[in-house]
Amino acid sequence: MIPADFLDLLSSHNFGPFAGVPCSLLGGLINSIECSDEQSYYTASSEGESMGIAAGFSLSGKTPVVLMQNDGLGNVINPLSSLQIPFKLPTLLVITWRGEPHGKPDAIQHQLMGEKLLELLKLFDIPFSILDQDQDIKSTDALLEEASAYISEASTPYALIVKRGFFDKIPPVQSNCDEKYFKRELYIKSLLTNISFDSPVLGTTGFTGRELTELAGDHPHFYMPGSMGCLPSIGLGLAKANPTKRFFVLDGDGALLMKLGSLSTLGHYKPTNLVHIVFDNLCYESTGCQATVANTVDFESLARACGYRHCVSVDNLTAFIDYTKNITTNIDGPYFIHIRISTGTMSNLSRPSSTPVEHKNEFIRNL
Template structure:
């Protein structure tokens, strides 16, 4: 077995001090170490964890993501369309439940057979983590070199690899979730287009603001409003803008982080509202632009018309929740957050449709990442 504390300290010496993930019995001792000694965010699913780690990486933190191999499938979307496209590295640990030749539960049988194949299909470099501490530290050095080249690296962890690390406290501090939703007057005649809303948002930023735009028309329209080093235009990884924003905000408390979401995207990873409500700092503003459709794929309807997002956000622990419906209300909400920052959720229904002749960003995702990191960490 590896001495978990010695291995964790070796990781910390190399700068890996931000962890996120979903528990697995094979990884419990490394998770306990992370909770005891480092910054740890307990994600509600593995895909969210990858995006949270990616956000922390944008903020200059060397990040670690932990998961059971059954959850590796949940992480496929961000690993292939967020980490791969943006060249955003992360150090991963995935357990090998269902290892061929060993007895395990039936739900792990297939994943045990295909875990390493799945990593290879995603072009993720990997290695079985040695149970010898000296060899494991050599492997860690090799993994760090891969991370330095902007590629993810995963350790596949077999049963019994880590020795016992006691958890000092298992309680997650509770945050209040009884905030009253601020609902402004709803005048449907004054409803904004997405492009108009993004123009207002852009006009109200300052020199510390980071704008993270969800995939589809939102990122493309923000690019047309103004292409800026302060922006990130998500491609793929639908639903991941919220956990990405959480990771950036936690790693960069001096910046003002705005996650610009869509109704279809938020519905896809709605569980991250709870994670954000629990861990989210005051420098995070989560804006939902809701037009009840998947605009960029032909206008198919979402189920958002039947969802009270604002009440859900309030119930998940956001400190300020506002429903705004026109330009004046939206501007007021933005100015309030800038002057009195709190973990804030702003719900803004918008009109269907997009700007005519909408272009795509000419700057490549990796270039978007690199210039944003310079802005964040400069």
């Protein structure tokens, strides 16, 4: 199915506007909405927030659509159970099915949610239809008719499960990122050569953690593939529990926005041995470069306002190296380094071959 055709079908059944957080399988659809004159897309910081935006539109007589990866369903359960369902707010959920059992092998973090997705929807009495590659315009139209009739009648959410292969592959979205900056890879390499070997480096969901794993060699490191946005908090726990070590947290703009509250928690508890680095390419590069809202966010000021002791924003490698050299002295953190980067990841970037438990055990051994 061509994403723009699917959007036309949704519009013909009066669905919209849209809010969500991207999955690589939804890149084409998000792009089509953003190019559309009739529909609008709200980039939310988390899927849970999308439900709030959707509720506002439901209360105004619309039938909004929330787009998410099934990982994001975890963030949606709270508003779903306490907002959309009890208030009977018409909503269409479009959920990608990553980690589908017996489907194409997928990254490890999708496995459990992939297995439990349908059970979870059943548990919350949310009816659903599955969209796969056998679906054509006519049968998809019929499914949307069914979804629309259900939502009008019951006035509660209905879900469409999007399998890999339902949407035709389309060229990636043009990134809104300025390509004049250095790429993430150069900063990770430089960091690993400039910090002491007993300072563990933690890498967030997506390309950052995968590049770190590829580049770290024997340097103690931790890659958090799922639980998007949790990395600074993992860093807080580690830093407090291991006061003689310095921890470097490598974050993304999208991941930080997803749990922006962690800035206030870190700023409050002030782990002196933590350095929080945010690679800001203004987009969710790992899912296809859909824009985040970072172009209107001043991360450095936010961190300072939340209580981080030293905050800086850099846009070149020399400034970064100079700054990280100062960190090796005995000045108390927490530090916050915002780095403007261009998109672009390492060629043939692999996924870690170890299981989460193997990776955890190795990290603990190195600690």
